[in-house]
Amino acid sequence: MKRFGIIWGLVCLAAMFAGGCNEAQRETVDRWAPTAEQVGQAAGEFAGSETGSTLLGPDVSFWGSLGGLSVAALAAIWQTIRRKEAVTTLSAVTKAVKKAGPGHAEAIKGLVTVDAGGAALIEKAKRA
Numbered sequence: 001m002k003r004f005g006i007i008w009g010l011v012c013l014a015a016m017f018a019g020g021c022n023e024a025q026r027e028t029v030d031r032w033a034p035t036a037e038q039v040g041q042a043a044g045e046f047a048g049s050e051t052g053s054t055l056l057g058p059d060v061s062f063w064g065s066l067g068g069l070s071v072a073a074l075a076a077i078w079q080t081i082r083r084k085e086a087v088t089t090l091s092a093v094t095k096a097v098k099k100a101g102p103g104h105a106e107a108i109k110g111l112v113t114v115d116a117g118g119a120a121l122i123e124k125a126k127r128a
Contacts (some may be wrong), residue, residue, distance in 0.1 A: 011066070026082070029078060030078075030079075031080055033075045033078050033079050033082075034075070036071055036074075037071075037072045037075035037076055037079070038072075039068075039071070040067075040068045040069065040070070040071030040072030040073075040074075040075060041068065041069070041097040042068070043064060043067070043068030043071070044064070044065045044066070044067070044068030044069035044070075044071075044072060045065075045068070046064075047060075047061050047062075047063075047064030047065040047067075047068055048061065048064075048065035051066065052065070054094075071072040091094070
């Protein structure tokens with residue numbers, strides 16, 4: 001039961017950290033989330049494999065597998081949440097531009113700028 005409490009505490013800590021970040025910090029996490037997902041998946045699979053169990057021992061293998069897969073799951077959840085936020089924001093902007101009318105739409109489009117982080121989110125939202 002103690003292990004469950006530790007894991008739950010770490011999940012709550014991660015949730016509080018994600019909620020208290022500013023946009024620049026969230027963009028940093030956006031850049032690292034795909035890599036964290038891949039590394040976590042690979043570490044979890046290695047630790048859970050027969051080779052990993054032999055090299056690491058049963059306890060370390062279990063916790064390594066659990067930790068790696070937890071990192072991969074958190075990164076996937078983060079990407080899903082951010083993708084939904086991007087789609088919602090882009091939908092609102094699109095509706096506002098359409099309501100502005102044809103004369104104002106071109107002026108508004110000229111004012112909209114997208115930085116590199118925003119462009120990456122837009123591309124991810126298009127692929128979703």
